Amino acid sequence: MTFNILREISKKRPGPAFASSCCALVLHLLLFGAVVYPTLVFSTPNHAYDLNIYNSASTEKTLGFMFVVAIIGVPIVLTYTITVYYIFRGKVVLTEESY
DSSP states (O other), X not given: OHHHHHHHHHTTOHHHHXXXXXXXXXXXXXXXXXXXXXXXXXOSSOGGGOEETTTTOOOXXXXXXXXXXXXXXXXXXXXXXXXXXXXXXXXXXXXTTOO
């Protein structure tokens, strides 16, 4: 992967170099996740206190509450983002009154 990034940069092709860089990053993250699975956080003093996928999961009630919050919150955030993007669309023109 790293060789391909350098090769694409030397050929002045930034798009494929960026794609190779993204693939390398994702591959490293997946490899790290596969190595430490199922542990999420390691405890230095005692491995009995490690956080893994089994002892750090939320309860059904908490997951249900967060689902409702997400169902209500995501459309609000998307609406706000689209509205702000629509209001501030267009090219910025500097005039005498601009600072």
